[in-house]
Amino acid sequence: MTAVRRETPRERYRTQLRAEIKEHAWEQIATAGAPGLSLNAIAKRMGMSGPALYRYFSSRDELITELIRDAYRGLADTVRAAAAEGADLAGLGRTLRAWALADPQRYFLIYGTPIPGYHAPDDVTQTASQVMECLLDAARSLGEEAPDDAPHDAQDDDPVRAHLAEHREWAADHPADAAALHRALLFWTRLHGILSLELAGHFTGMGLDPAELYASELRALTR
Amino acid sequence: MTAVRRETPRERYRTQLRAEIKEHAWEQIATAGAPGLSLNAIAKRMGMSGPALYRYFSSRDELITELIRDAYRGLADTVRAAAAEGADLAGLGRTLRAWALADPQRYFLIYGTPIPGYHAPDDVTQTASQVMECLLDAARSLGEEAPDDAPHDAQDDDPVRAHLAEHREWAADHPADAAALHRALLFWTRLHGILSLELAGHFTGMGLDPAELYASELRALTR
DNA sequence: TCGCTTGGTTATAACTTCTAACAGAAGCGC
DNA sequence: GCGCTTCTGTTAGAAGTTATAACCAAGCGA
Structure with missing residues (x-):
């Protein structure tokens, strides 16, 4: 089998944050529907500023x-x-x-x-x-x-x-x-x-x- | 029956323009779906500037x-x-x-x-x-x-x-x-x-x- | 003809997505 | 341990959006 490369801390953090973003996205979608999903709003709720999310999802479409x-x-x-x-x-x-x-x-x-x-x-x-x-x-x-x-x-x-x-x-x-x-x-x-x-x-x-x-x-x- | 008050030219124009706006709205919806409907885009296609449409529909929601x-x-x-x-x-x-x-x-x-x-x-x-x-x-x-x-x-x-x-x-x-x-x-x-x-x-x-x-x-x- | 109503305009506020440029921290090789 | 690279965050800004405010001109009725 392929070598089980240990996940680096950065990778862990990255996947964890992606998951967290999706959590908030689901909340927003449940209450406002898909068209009401706002990357900015998610970022603010997570305590970071807008464009930071683009490190994790290249666009709103990719998140959806x-x-x-x-x-x-x-x-x-x-x-x-x-x-x-x-x-x-x-x-x-x-x-x-x-x-x-x-x-x-x-x-x-x-x-x-x-x-x-x-x-x-x-x-x-x-x-x-x-x-x-x-x-x-x-x-x-x-x-x-x-x-x-x-x-x-x-x-x-x-x-x-x-x-x-x-x-x-x-x-x-x-x-x-x-x-x-x-x-x-x-x-x-x-x-x-x-x-x-x-x-x-x-x-x-x-x-x-x-x-x-x-x-x-x-x-x-x-x- | 109530008196058949002749429709004033202004009223005629108003209803005609509302219909025209809806025409363009249907086109947009057909090609981009309801969330892709933009009042601004409609206005520009009709040769007038954005806020003019608000004389005919008080909001995007009302149009939809x-x-x-x-x-x-x-x-x-x-x-x-x-x-x-x-x-x-x-x-x-x-x-x-x-x-x-x-x-x-x-x-x-x-x-x-x-x-x-x-x-x-x-x-x-x-x-x-x-x-x-x-x-x-x-x-x-x-x-x-x-x-x-x-x-x-x-x-x-x-x-x-x-x-x-x-x-x-x-x-x-x-x-x-x-x-x-x-x-x-x-x-x-x-x-x-x-x-x-x-x-x-x-x-x-x-x-x-x-x-x-x-x-x-x-x-x-x-x- | 006067004046009110109506329809258009621009300016502006508050949003949105998304890009660019930059600063700092984390991690890797030596 | 040091330095370089990569990654993650920041702010600034462009180009959109909805919607309001203020203003101007034209139409219509009295």
Whole structure:
């Protein structure tokens, strides 16, 4: 293996301060959203003057990109952890909701309004595909358990099944059949639909409990 | 009726210029998103100096609020127009998608990442409920046509039905049963799920066609 | 024609991101 | 231990932004 070069004090300090900056950034984002994030404000709160932060992040965009990266990684980690502890697709759904509710703006950093010019770096799309892999695993094992007698939510003869069978680049070489692909995809889009509307407050004032709707969709998806 | 006071030239000019400002604002939003909207830039493009715009919009927030209002109204108008021309729930789904694809940032102005502090004024929530009313109408007439022999996508015995039957404030006094309420709600959340992911570019690179998935969900919803 | 209202202007304050130039401290090689 | 280099912080400043204040001119009504 490569020599375990001891981390120099400077490197330690550097990574520690970067982490501290990100901590403050998350606070700001949680209270004012991503566009309200100000490097100057962070610097002042940390007791140092503006431009000092540029020693640690070359630009505001780089900081935000790093936060997006962390958000993706955090999501992938929690989903993977839940799967490792034996959670099935329903469990992953509950895990996802809990993660989203814990910090809505963090969720929106991933799935919210995109900045027209911005393109996510390769590694985050890679992390995103790791999440999808967990979903595919869960969807596949669910399909095996409930053979075929239970009435599926999505029709087996739906034309989209054929489309998915021929367009499965996103599933890489995952050994899931078209039905599992379909299920994982619907899991993603349907739950995101409810979650994003709930987190954006579109259910407030309607008088219904989004948790009920979410649980209902989850039941339909794991039937 | 109240006397039809002839619009003074000044008023004409004022409303015309407000409209022109909004035109430029929409252009900016389409290319740089809502946070990239700059009053100064608009003013310069219109050949006048910055603070002049403050005669027409008291703040940047007021301009954005007005744009949100217009977006809601536009959506409500197109949905209502489609319904008036006899579109069923499936037709409304296609109309919604076309409207969203025509200007993604306009869609996100309504359904995208919320600004933590911001609260929409009453009239826009009212406009939003008008859209929901169209959906409820369509869901209800669909439920009448296909009585009960067709297998519903969502189970009739789902606990959420009971919840909806008891929490129907959002449906006001609309004469739709719990099944129709459920259907309209799923229409909203499921289609929004696909749409927002598609508009944010989360399907790019996956190799599948979101239109296929959208159509499939729409079939399931109108079955 | 007089005068008020309205629409534009410039100047300015208080922010923002970000660069440049500089000062001091920390660490490394000798 | 000494000196050099690198790194980390500083202040100054450029170019933006929103927004207010003060002022001027033109339009419109009485």
